[in-house]
Amino acid sequence: MKFLFVADPLESFKIYKDTTFSMMREAQKRGHQVVACEMSDVRWQQGEAVTALVREIHLTGDATNWFTETASHRAALKDFDAVVMRKDPPFDSEYFYATHLLGQAEREGAQVFNSPAALRDHPEKLAIMEFPQFIAPTLVTRSEADIREFHAKHGDIILKPLDGMGGMGIFKVGADGLNLGAIIETLNRDGAQTVMVQKFLPGIAQGDKRVLLIGGKPVPFCLARIPQGGEVRGNLAAGGKGVAQPISARDREIAEALGPILFARGLMLVGLDIIGDSLTEINVTSPTCFQEITDQMGCDVAALFIDALETALTSSPTA
Incomplete structure (x- = not known):
């Protein structure tokens, strides 16, 4: 199969922790062709399908020069087996417009994960309000x-x-x-x-847990992002320490309640943020933490994701 990853510039990847990189690596390992573009490469011209200037790449296994570009050309998004939307936040006006372009590609036959409409409909902080029984x-x-x-x-x-x-x-x-x-x-x-x-929530002292949902099902391990140095924020970007651990019974309760609902709406990959026993965010744009969980717990999260992607593609009416 041929997978198009819509992502940030490849040259900016920190591959020792980048989740999109881990997805690409697993896809190539299984014999799939890996192709990449940025949102700025996507075009919709009157009378044409939605296209992108894409880069066909091969992952080298070298930590410094981690990929080689084998070809570059313009291609219709509908001609790929899957389009994986991995553009990082912020969810600004350009991201919003991108979901409309990807939505048009869907109407033309592209299979986009996560669904562009679902990305628009689930703002990551507001989305929790639909589930009052699980939030503070x-x-x-x-x-x-x-x-x-x-x-x-x-x-x-x-x-x-x-x-x-x-x-x-x-x-x-x-x-x-x-x-x-x-x-x-x-x-x-x-x-x-x-x-x-x-x-x-005082439970932040034990970490802001990232619980991943893949194909509507919880990954059995999460990453607790623990605040450091007097901070109240556990985010890794704010200096939090990432400690992988098994999900708790409460984590699983929340994940199993939300998983099927969100998956049915077109959300293949979701990151639930949980502090103590309370859901605090539903991350849908570009959930991360694959490599941290894999490195610390031995659970191959990228393999779980590609499994779910392959299943979705082979079970699709257009497959």
Whole structure:
């Protein structure tokens, strides 16, 4: 089969931890052809199918020069067996437009994972609100008064922008309310920007767990991203330490409840963020942590993903 990975520039990959790289490596190992492009390479011209200027590559096994480019040409997305959307956040206007181009490619016959419509319909922070039984007390608002009322009720709280990533823009406010006004001003910009507010979860000290769903089923191990040096953010991008571990009974309960629902909506790969017993985010754009889990626990997550991708392709009506 021929797999097209829509990703960030290949030259920017940190292959010792990059999840897209691990997918490519497993695909090539099984004899599939690996092809890559960036979103800026995708074009939809009047009267034509959606195409991209693609790079056919071969993974070398060399840590320094990890791939060679064997060919470069323009190709219709519908001519690939699978298009794997792996462009990293932020989910900005360009990402939004990209989902529309990929959606048109789907209408032409391309099989895109994750589904472009599902990417649009599941903003990673807001998506948890559909599952109130699994989340901590949470408020989404532009109102300063609402935020102050939530703080008065719950004491220690976390505030964050809806479009943040990697722990960016996350603030903790204690029961004393110190700096709450300044933080609200920074995040909601006089009511112009929506803010998510959540009750602070002390379980963050044991890690912000990334639980992966592949083909609607939980991977049996997760990566707990543990805050370091007085931080309240466990994100690896914010200096958190990644410790792989078996998923807990509660992790499995959440994953098995959400997995079939999200998979049915076209989400082949999902990263659930869980702190303690509470779901905090549903990551769908470009979930990571494959290599950390594989390296520490011996569970080949990339193999599980390619298994699920092959199954989806062979069971498709267009296969």
